Amino acid sequence: MTEKIGVYVCHCGTNIAGIVDVEDVAKWAAEKLQRRGVVIARDYKFMCSSLGQELIEKDIKELGLTRVVVAACSPHLHEKTFRNACKNAGLNPYLCELVSIREQVSWVHTDKVVATEKSKAIVSGGVERVIWHEPLEPLRVPIHPATLVVGGGIAGIQAALEIADAGYHVYMVEREPSIGGHMAQFDKTFPTLDCSACILTPKMVDVGNHPNITLLTWAEVTNVDGYVGNFQATIRQKARCVNTELCTGCGICWEKCPKKVIDDVFEAGLGKRKAIYTPFPQAVPRYPVLDKANCTYFLKGTCKACEKFCPTGAIDFTQQDEFLQIDVGQIILATGWDLFDVRRMPQYGYGRLANVFTSLEFERLSNASGPTGGKIVLRDGVTPPASVAIVHCVGSRDKNYNPYCSSICCMQSLKFAHLVHERTGAEVYNCYIDIRTPSKGYEEFYQRLLEEGTHFIRGKVAEVTNAYRTPEEEGKLIVQVEDTLIGKQRRIPVDMVILSAGLEPRHDAKEVGRLFGISCSADGWYIERHPKLDPVATMTDGVYIAGVVQGPKDIPASVAQGAAAAARALGKIQQKEVAMEPIRATINEDKCSGCRMCNTLCPFNAILFHEDKMVSEVNPALCQGCGTCVAACPAGAISGTGFSNEQILAQLDGLLLLNIKRLEEIPA
């Protein structure tokens, strides 16, 4: 049979046409590849535009095209678009091949002649390949309606509530004893300064009481199997040593517990908790966890005060970690961030100079329910500062630490400045590189701070020292910085220094990423499917990211992403089934020699062996289409749809322009 192939070369405005002579490529394809079946070759400004697509559909209908090659951008961007175009015109979508002459040519090369030549080779490769395409039907697998949300910060909470309210089940897994995340540690939120607890607590309670949400705190995901629509997750429920059936959260146990422990997590080291505890009064769920590592009973074998006093007998020292298996269709990762360790910049004196604080410490210091009841005081716990310096960009925008901007620190620092000014009347100095206030109401907040009389010094702080040179400096912290707007080095004596530390990916982000089959950028944030057009999806179908895991962002942005991820998940749930690329391996029984070489190669155990017939067979539901078995089969009995030997060899043939050579040998 003969194929009728249409070739469509995209200008992409000047993105491609600026470097590649697209008209020439189209002309060349029409002439040189005519005898390979190319019946029409066009170039067009924007192939992906509706007009561009109509062009293809028209040709399919009128010229009866049986194959389509589009030379434009990366298949990861527009393969679907052009497959749909074919589908609309009644051509099987898988008979379309998209080759990239933008990412792979015009954007990475500068020599127009060479770029045009390369584009021709790539088109030729596409044409040869498409000849071998077969009509395929996407695999349809049912979507399990439940969703797993990992991380109970504001992004995760938002996502969970959106889905649960829509009537579908959600499993929320949180590593800490309570949900709430970092937002629960804050007192005020910028720029409106509404109380963090007041707006967060109701949402936390909703999650706790929601009939559609199974809340698993003090728990971690340890394993994930399966694929979009059908994931199996294993969750380790760490032993709480509290029977949640009986516990009423009355709080007597932690009142009676004699063991005080410094709380490095929620109180950022500023406050203490007991060995049995809930991190904060509004914690959800309300029942506590017993921290075995610090419990006197587990250390010394005696005490059991909590057990003695518990009115409902809910304490259970024998409790062990449990592992739960859950089936979910999709997963949303909202695991949040760690604070940059300011000890890595000793020039700022944290740990050496008592009154240098981290931003999280200050959040607790200024929090009404914090260790000082919201009083902003020095480490001694009583003295209010008369002057405070706030250092921006600590660990951010710095090649020695993190090159990226942490995006929240400017506004956070302005918030701090306001709180200090409001509660202590102290002189406040903000030392910044640039003030970045790019959201609704942010610039106005900056203006407000200026009016309040906060001092703004444009310069990255060089060091914080206690080495005074003058009587005024004696006993103070001296902030040494160049005031770049006047071009002078300044030494500013203050009582308190707040380091506005940057946001970092979770220390275990990489491992967690692997667990869910998604990868991190160079900075360690999870990579979204598209930086602009698909910020919450990942390269792995059915796994979404929301909040700071995707990159530094503030509360409004995190909430937006939580909702967005939820919407994406709901969309799939309501389709009830998901179409999957029909890229699968199949074994030709007649050719299979039963050597079983492929059996061991498959990481998904998709290949089973029929002892009776002495042949292997691929289970399409389990096969992920990597093609390793295809490459390995010595009998050539295994073929991979979409990436068959014929398709790849033919593309190679075309890329090397051997097809052209051969045609020259064979006279027309």
Place this chain on the structure above:
Amino acid sequence: MAPKPSFGDEVANLLHAAEGNPLRTCIQCGTCSGSCPVVKFMDQTPRRIIGMINAGLKDEVLKTNTFWYCASCYQCTVRCPSGIDIAEAMYALKRYTMWKNQYKEGLIGPTFSETFVKTIVRSGRSYEPLLAPTYIFSYGIREFFSEALNATNLMLKGRIPILPPRIKRLENFRRMIAHIIPIGGVE
């Protein structure tokens, strides 16, 4: 023909093992100037110098004493958030002005460095008595006496050699240097 390189590129070319022109990546944060122990004696802060270089203000830059006041303590270099080797850039400017003989009037640095090198080229070793007093007059008579006093003290404590030291294979040594720069250039 190739376009004349900008002043910034000229300076960048004098930086050892620098790819392209690192000065261009300066975000003017002032960490260098904030860290500099000598900054208050400089006509312009190091940050400004980089800004001026990037702005192509060649003459203004060469007129400053900034880079001759650089103590090469590298505090700026280790802290620069853009990874610019600022101390090295100051060296580059020193060399630049010495070659072109266009440094600020009345600076001692250039002539001192030159004599220092001359001494080495002559003897292979440095010799304090020759160095210090040569310039000390430029600080006025009081300085001279205090310096002299110091010298005598050092002498009494046996911390100043009476004769300048020399290395043994001096001839080879000089031929070696001749390979790198015309001895005439420094003698």
Place this chain on the structure above:
Amino acid sequence: MKEYVYFPGCSLEKIAISYHLSAVETTQKLGIKLTELEDWNCCGATAYFHVDELLAYTLTARNLAMAEKIGSEIVAPCSACYKNMYFTNVHLNEDPDLAEHINEALQEDNLSFSGKMVVKHLIEVFSNDVSSEEIKSKVIYPLSGLRVATYYGCQILRPKKDHEDVEQPHYFEDLMSAIGATPVDFPLKLTCCGGSLLISSRPAAYSMIHNLLYDAQRAQADVIATACPLCQVNLECYQQQVNQEFGTHFAIPVVYFTQLIGLSMGIPPKKLGFGKEFLSPKKAIDAIKNIKSQEEVITQ
């Protein structure tokens, strides 16, 4: 027994002779063999680099090339020498063209540089290769109660090498604790003394010296310990001038860390070059004297 090629550098020949003496004495006590590099030439301090980078590399390369013939590790007591040698070594290893060019010149002196040398500062030998523990075990007279301001200066630490901590190192303090002395809180321990500006930009140098002495005094240090001849000369010999300049009354002895270690190991002060300084670290030496006299009393 550990062996090193020893590059004293110009200063140690005379003006910092006590550093040389104490270095030799203390290393001997610790069973370290220092072989002085024969016919070495000046490292060029900072001045070479002002005039000609290539010349600077060549002159330093000559020393390294000569050292390669007799050992694998070269140790410099002077921070400037150390910095120049260390980075010349790095650059020549990174840049084969540069190395080739320089080897051409070195042939005139029948030398060639292969880049095999490991460059170390004397204090690194004490803190890393020997370790504070071993030194502690050799201490006979702990310098108890002696408040020492440990002054690192610049070029031991900077520019940064690999992953070393250039903002809060503590190995100098550890060494001083090991010999029973008390390291004081001395925030300016890493701040430049202005050595290279002393002649070219004197007022600047004075103010830098002043800041350091002021901080040492604030910390109530009995003595400043240094690991660099330029720092020592700067901080000690110009205190008088600084006092005149700023109307202060500093009188803080400035000694080499090797001198203090030597004292604690019972080496006679004279052998350690004491007596050549402007301001005698009486307190340190007296401490030892007292212990000794007590011992004599007991032995009689």
Place this chain on the structure above:
Amino acid sequence: MSEQTDINKPFEPVIIGFTCNWCSYRAADMAGTARMKYSPNIRLIRLMCSGRLDPTFVLKAFAGGADGVMITGCHPGDCHYVEQNYKALRRFIILKKTLQQFGIEAGRIKLLWASAAEGAFFTEEVNKFVEQVRALGPLQWPTSGGGLEKMFAVPEHMLVKEVTV
């Protein structure tokens, strides 16, 4: 390109690059979106996984006139299919030996792990490899290899799909 016979022109090697759909192909996309520049001598083929690479693809490439072949995949541990890139690695090692027996310099083939985020790295490595192959000069294996072209050329059954319009 080695098709060109003009001896005045400098030798431009043709390189075939096999990329995996999840990491290295996206690294190439990343290089594009970031407008990083690399040598145009390389032409990429997308596979789902480096594990899909059948060694004969490489032999075919050389026989077909490629001067070098670059095989790329996800970093060990990051494979979208768990561990298939390790299998690619094993094959690569054997393949390299085989090629040398055919008289093809080891320098003409390269294995590269590049994550989706490593556009810059991908760019550098491509440039390095192109220069490496350029230094080795043209391969012209089919002629030098004596009839090997037949051995690895497109299978006959694939040529019958000749089209005459």
